Each structure stands twice: as structure tokens, then as C-alpha cells.
Amino acid sequence: MNATHHFSRQRSISPLLIFIILVGTVLRFYGLSVQSLWNDEFATWRMSHFDNLAAVINQGVRPDVHPPGYQIIMYYVERYIGDSETALRFPSAVAGILAIAVIYRLGKRLYSHWEGLIAAGLLAVLWASLYYSQEARAYSFLLLFALLTAYFWIALLQAVRTGLRPAFSSAAGYIISAGICSYLHYFGLYLVALQGLALVLIAIRQPRRILTVALVYLPIVLLYLPWTPIMWEQVRFGPRHIAPPETGPLTTSFYFLQFMFNWSTKLTLLVLAFYAVLAGRSLFGWLRYGEGGSNVGLAPGLWLTLWLVIPFIGAYLITVLFTPVLLFRNLIISLPAAYLLLSRAVVQLPAPPWGRILVAGGIILLFLYQLLFSMQYYTRPVKEQSREAVAYVAAREMAYPNALIISYPDRESFDYYLKKQGASARVAAVGGQPMDIPAVAQLLETEKPRYVWYIRAYESPDNKFVDYLFQNLELLEHQEFILSDVWLFKTRFEDTGLSGVNH
Numbered sequence: 001m002n003a004t005h006h007f008s009r010q011r012s013i014s015p016l017l018i019f020i021i022l023v024g025t026v027l028r029f030y031g032l033s034v035q036s037l038w039n040d041e042f043a044t045w046r047m048s049h050f051d052n053l054a055a056v057i058n059q060g061v062r063p064d065v066h067p068p069g070y071q072i073i074m075y076y077v078e079r080y081i082g083d084s085e086t087a088l089r090f091p092s093a094v095a096g097i098l099a100i101a102v103i104y105r106l107g108k109r110l111y112s113h114w115e116g117l118i119a120a121g122l123l124a125v126l127w128a129s130l131y132y133s134q135e136a137r138a139y140s141f142l143l144l145f146a147l148l149t150a151y152f153w154i155a156l157l158q159a160v161r162t163g164l165r166p167a168f169s170s171a172a173g174y175i176i177s178a179g180i181c182s183y184l185h186y187f188g189l190y191l192v193a194l195q196g197l198a199l200v201l202i203a204i205r206q207p208r209r210i211l212t213v214a215l216v217y218l219p220i221v222l223l224y225l226p227w228t229p230i231m232w233e234q235v236r237f238g239p240r241h242i243a244p245p246e247t248g249p250l251t252t253s254f255y256f257l258q259f260m261f262n263w264s265t266k267l268t269l270l271v272l273a274f275y276a277v278l279a280g281r282s283l284f285g286w287l288r289y290g291e292g293g294s295n296v297g298l299a300p301g302l303w304l305t306l307w308l309v310i311p312f313i314g315a316y317l318i319t320v321l322f323t324p325v326l327l328f329r330n331l332i333i334s335l336p337a338a339y340l341l342l343s344r345a346v347v348q349l350p351a352p353p354w355g356r357i358l359v360a361g362g363i364i365l366l367f368l369y370q371l372l373f374s375m376q377y378y379t380r381p382v383k384e385q386s387r388e389a390v391a392y393v394a395a396r397e398m399a400y401p402n403a404l405i406i407s408y409p410d411r412e413s414f415d416y417y418l419k420k421q422g423a424s425a426r427v428a429a430v431g432g433q434p435m436d437i438p439a440v441a442q443l444l445e446t447e448k449p450r451y452v453w454y455i456r457a458y459e460s461p462d463n464k465f466v467d468y469l470f471q472n473l474e475l476l477e478h479q480e481f482i483l484s485d486v487w488l489f490k491t492r493f494e495d496t497g498l499s500g501v502n503h
Helices: 003-008 013-029 039-048 053-061 069-080 085-110 113-125 127-133 139-162 168-184 186-203 207-237 249-260 265-289 300-321 330-347 353-374 386-394 412-420 434-447 463-472
Strands: 404-408 427-430 451-457 473-481 484-491
Touching (some): 013 085, 013 113, 013 127, 039 053, 039 069, 039 085, 039 412, 053 069, 069 085, 069 139, 069 168, 085 127, 085 139, 085 330, 113 127, 113 330, 127 139, 127 330, 139 168, 139 186, 139 207, 139 330, 168 186, 168 207, 186 207, 186 300, 186 330, 249 265, 249 330, 300 330, 330 353, 386 412, 386 473, 404 412, 404 434, 412 427, 427 434, 434 463, 463 473
Parallel strands (some): 404 427, 404 451
Antiparallel strands (some): 451 484, 473 484
């Protein structure tokens, strides 16, 4: 009996899994509304904040660069639960909790209970999965359904390799999860396409097996056909907010590993050391014994490595050669592979079972400690503080009555918080670019307010617009927040009038 099998016989699996899920649940629900919504979360709110689904798709999603799956979910959340920070982030937290259970099942299917358990512990406490479980964006759902597609894909892989017909439950599970994954995000579609390509390459010499692959993927293609025209419309314009990487592929890939392991250089190097040990032991085993022993058919370590590496390489090449698409959060589809490989490396350590248990627990606790105390995850805000900026204005509404509010880069996000905080004022104009100066000047001339609030978040206004405000208004207050600012100006109509624009 080898060490892995002996290790897998250790008990108390179910209580440990329940405990890990409980820890992951607490981490995901604690502080769900501590930070303000930020620009991308407001985009979620805006795209789903319509009277019907047709408007969500045509007016919200269609002008964007994402498929409609997540926005459809959020439409019903806003309609029946609410649009508070907690309500908007609640679905992502639930998806993140479910992902912990699914990665356990995936690890168990690939290897044993222990790999699944360690991977679940990693997913529960590491920053990347936790952060996106507390954000009103599609990434936590994308992670969950990437895991589900992988779980069912393994059964399809077995069927293709052996020439047997896949079980109906496995085929149906894959079709449903892959369809949802594709509708959640285009990187979900990317993952499903890569999985299909892998099956085709494995079955390419056996026409009957190719037919099996075709029968599984045909329903997915049919499910996606209605969205295809809009997808090509979005692809034609491409993402406009992504900058190409400033580093080479090796450095960028290391940054990607840091993203998955708490942005820590030291911990990432530790993970790479574990990967190196796993690679060495796997190579030695392959040279000595051949493939053998896997309940998946394809060596799980090789498959997980490809799952981790290929999506990154493809995204990097597309970014360099065509259009920028490389964002680490998009590659959350590969997150499970990194954690499963680390869990396998721990189980394969040349140590007694109790030693591996101590190492596994120590690694998970180390990541948790680093998250809570080094990163100060719950006490150091990182999202732009639109809420705090608006609260500053709302708290002074009585002191500066009828003050006019100008915001940048939009009005909806600030009006959202003005309404939530019970302020009567709303944003009167959006301004931050030189082209906005004439309209703002005309508004001030028409309204003749005594005071003007200027609020900005996420993006900084153009210096020419800021200069216009400072040249024509008297600054009374300026308060800085994280990626946000508030200025209070007093108008000077009675002195010199407004300049900087031809009337």
C-alpha cells in the first residue's frame, strides 16, 4: 500500500469538511458591506436595474462586453431581494461557499479525500476566492461553474478514452454547467472550448469517440446560438478598459501565481517549491511505473497543469497579438488547478501521514494569518470610497443648503448613495473633461448656487476641468478618500462672474 492510499484512510473527513465550509462561510459573509461598491459593481447594478429582462439584455448587457448570464441573476436579486451592498454581494458569497464543496468533490474524484479536503481549505481562506465571493461581479459564479464543468468533464474524459458511452447524469451535468459557464463570462466560454478541444484531440483517431464528443457539445452550441450575434457585435468593439501587460510572459505568469496566493512573493515561492517536489516525484513515478493507477485515465497532475497553464498562455497571446483580454480575475477559471496541485504536492510529501496533516494545516493557517494580519483584509479598505465621499456631502447638507452637486465620471453611483443615505440632493451634472466645461458653466449661470460640491471616484478628472473650477470658484473644503475626493466650492457670481467659456 503506497503512502497516498495510507494517508487517504485517515478518518474525520466529514467533520473537517463541514468545519472548512463553515469557516469559508463566516469569512464570506463577515464584512460583506464593509466596503463601498466600486465602479465595476455599480456597472452590475446599472446593467440589471431595468424594468424587464429584455431591457437588461438590450440596454444593459448589449453595449457592454459580457454575456448576460450574471446580469439575469442580478435582475432577479434586485427585483426580489434588494439593491443594498449586502443584497448585491450575497449571491457571490453563496457561489463562493458552494465552490468550496465542489472543489472537495473534484479533488476526491481526481485523487482522494485528502486532496479534496486540502484544496477546499485553500479555497476557503485564500484571498482570490474570498475577494470575488464578496464582490457583486460574475467571478465567484465563474469559479463555481468552472469547477462544475471540470467535475463532469472528467467523466466524459473517461468515456472518450475507453470508448464507452458516458452516463446520462454526467453528460447532462456537463451540458448544463458548461452552458451556464459560457453565459456567465466569455472566459467561461473559453474554458468550455478548451475542454472540448482536449476531448477532440484525445478522440481524434476514433470516429465513434468523436461522435460522442459531438453529441455532448451540440446542445451547448445550440444553447449559445441565440447569443452569438450579440457576442460578435461585442467582440468587434472589444474591451476598451484593459491595458496590455507591461512585463514579459514569465514575470506576468509569476504575478498571476501571486494573485492566486495572497499576492505574497514569499508564499508564492513556497508554493513553487511544493510544485517542484510534486513534479520531481511525478516524473520519477512515470519513468519507473508508467502512467497507471489513475481513476481518471489521463494523469491528473498533467491535466491540472494544462488547466493552469493553457488558459493563461492563450489569454497572453491574444492580448499581445490581437486585443487586450488578460486580466487575472478573468483567469479565475484556472484557480482550482493551482490549489489542487498544491494539495496533491502536500499529500505526496515523503513524510508520515501525521506529518502531512501538520503541513497541510500549517499551510492553510499560514495563508489565513497572512490574509487577516499582513493583508489586513477586513480592516484595510481597497475599493474606491464612493459611499464615504457621498456621506461627507450628505452630512453637511443642512450646513450648505441647495448646494449644487457635480460628479465624475457618472451620476448614477453617487445618486445611489445619496438616496441610500437619505439626502434630498441629487447630482445635477457630470463633469470632468474639457468638453464638459461649457455645459457646467451654463448650469452654474442658470442655477446660481451659493455652493458647489464636486465629487469624483475611480477616475480622475482632466486637469483642465479642475483648473476651470479653481479659477472660477472659491475652494472651501477638500476631503480625500481612497480613490475618491470631495471638494466644496463657494461661487463668486457677485464678484466677477464665471470665465473660461464664451456666452
